[in-house]
Amino acid sequence: MKKIIVFAVMVSALFLFTACSKGSGEKVYVYNWGEYIDPEVFELFEEETGIEVVDDYFESNEEMYPKIKAGAVQYDVVCPSDYMIQKMIDEDLLAEINFDNVPNLKNIDTSYLKSSETFDPGNKFSVPYCWGTLGILYNKTMVDEPIDSWSAIFDEKYSGNILMIDSVRDAFGITLSYLGYDMNTTNETELDEAKALLQEQYPLVQAYVVDQVRDKMIGEEAALGVIYSGEAIYTKRENENLEYVVPKEGSNVWIDAWVIPKNCRNKENAEAFINFICDGEIALKNFEYITYSTPNSIARDMIEDEDIKNSQVAFPPQEVLDRCTTFRYLGEDFEAMYNNKWNEVKTE
Amino acid sequence: MNVLNKLTRHTENSERSLQNTHVNNVKWLSFPYIIWMSGFILVPLVLIIFYGLTNKENGFTFDNITLISDPINRQALFLALKLSLFSTAICLLLAYPLAIILNKTKMKSNSFIVLILILPMWMNFLLRTIAWQNILEKKGVINNILAFFHLPALNIINTPTAIILGMVYNFLPFMVLPIYNVLIKIDKDVVNAARDLGANNRQTFMKIIFPLSLPGVISGITMVFVPSLTTFVISTILGGSKIILIGNVIEQQFRLGNWHTGSGLSLVLMIFILFSMAILSKYDKESEGSNLW
Incomplete structure (x- = not known):
């Protein structure tokens, strides 16, 4: 019964909106925290790959989750935090990433991949973005x-x-x-x-x-x-x-990481996007804009400002992390x- | 004579059939709206009723409705009722004199005042509310001005007062316009007749103008009360997420994915709105209402 009603709504919605969604070219639908990426990164990605980025934002994990769960909006790449990723893996909402398409994963410091295993054992579903x-x-x-x-x-x-x-x-x-x-x-x-x-x-x-x-x-x-x-x-x-x-x-x-929902529209585009974000120079550019600590070792080495490179805020010492x-x-x-x-x- | 009668009857008949075909043609024009209405009003309403009366396993239940008696929800509902009643009353007190002034001033300056009243509505509702946040903040515009004159600071941001202010500011035009609309349609001769019969200003107002303007007042009250009661944006932005109205509770339930609870509480809110409209329509003896709505 519920399904039928939802279906009826979907059909009427489709009927009204298909006219506008017709577009040429590839797209990737990104669902991210607000103020959490340099908008120029999107432009560079579009220039390099020809894939257009459609972006949407959330303010908390709890706000993001029901949208993915309900599947009403299909996103290709999402950036939840650790505990939420664990929940989404538990509920079988995420797709395994094909790492052949993400060669830049090598730029991510292995210590972050290791700590990601607490919520994503085997690092199958996520790629660390910021922490x-x-x-x-x-x-x-x-x-x-x-x-x-x-x-x-x-x-x-x-x-x-x-x-x-x-x-x-x-x-x-x-x-x-x-x-x-x-x-x-x-x-x-x-x-x-x-x-x-x-x-x-x-x-x-x-x-x-x-x-x-x-x-x-x-x-x-x-x-x-x-x-x-x-x-x-x-x-x-x-x-x-x-x-x-x-x-x-x-x-x-905390670690926020990129994941791909099971109901994404285009998994290859999603992987291309994640790979692009993990590029050293792009990660650096992005870091300088959002100033959230990057797990990208290439990017960190390239930071010019010594104060930031050695900042205890951006890269806290072990004794802080221990507590x-x-x-x-x-x-x-x-x-x-x-x-x-x-x-x-x-x-x- | 007979012939004449027949003739008139004949013309009447043909006129009527002409009218009928006319109406039939015009009916087609409502088709787009019927699609719109069924897609965006009826279906969502059915969905809300369905979700509101079922649980996660799709079993029938009243639990979502009775959740309103939960202390948190009840408190949020009462606070929302209180704040929206206050803001409706303030809107009425501000709008009625304004509508009278508008009605009495000459055509030119009159449309200028209406323009000023409507002008802010050309900007987005959210932006205007966020602007109020900046105006009222501790280091906001008002407090800067007060500090310049060495006056004590005004601390109303993140309080119910700020929320009422936001409601009044945003919804005032919805009160002014229906009242104004009714006032300009009151026949001057009725007022003059009252004068002729010796009524003074106060009597004319109490016995003639005010009763005749009631339909406008009532649609104004509805137009202000309903959005105030259900708002969650104004309370979030001007209340600093500290003050939870029933709208915030419902919004949060939907955000957390509890569609059933959210719908159930929405139904309760709808009942309150229907109830208040029923009370209002009792006073609205002119069943036609204001022509605006």
């Missing part, structure tokens, strides 16, 4: 002491000056690690404790944001913001009062539990 940590970006002129702990974002002193991350796993992850628990916990008492702390934090928070945190911190709207490390270099470039720190209690280290954990997919039930508790936090 980084989650931390606090703070404005040196607006805080009294150097920030080195998550306690700052729960401190009443900074009431109204805190920008909290609007992403369920990240928000709970940092709270759990502040409390000394595992970021991937499935223990409900621990989660409830984290929820209680987040509820206490609610009145102190100026806004829950993801992409907007960057501009708000540059504009000195707030003193502290929870942010991905990749934004740190860019924001510091725009406002030198800003400083990024991975708190001492530990944090999340960071990767998110794992926890299964549908715990996912729902996290979401419910997150909703409870926000409707105090």
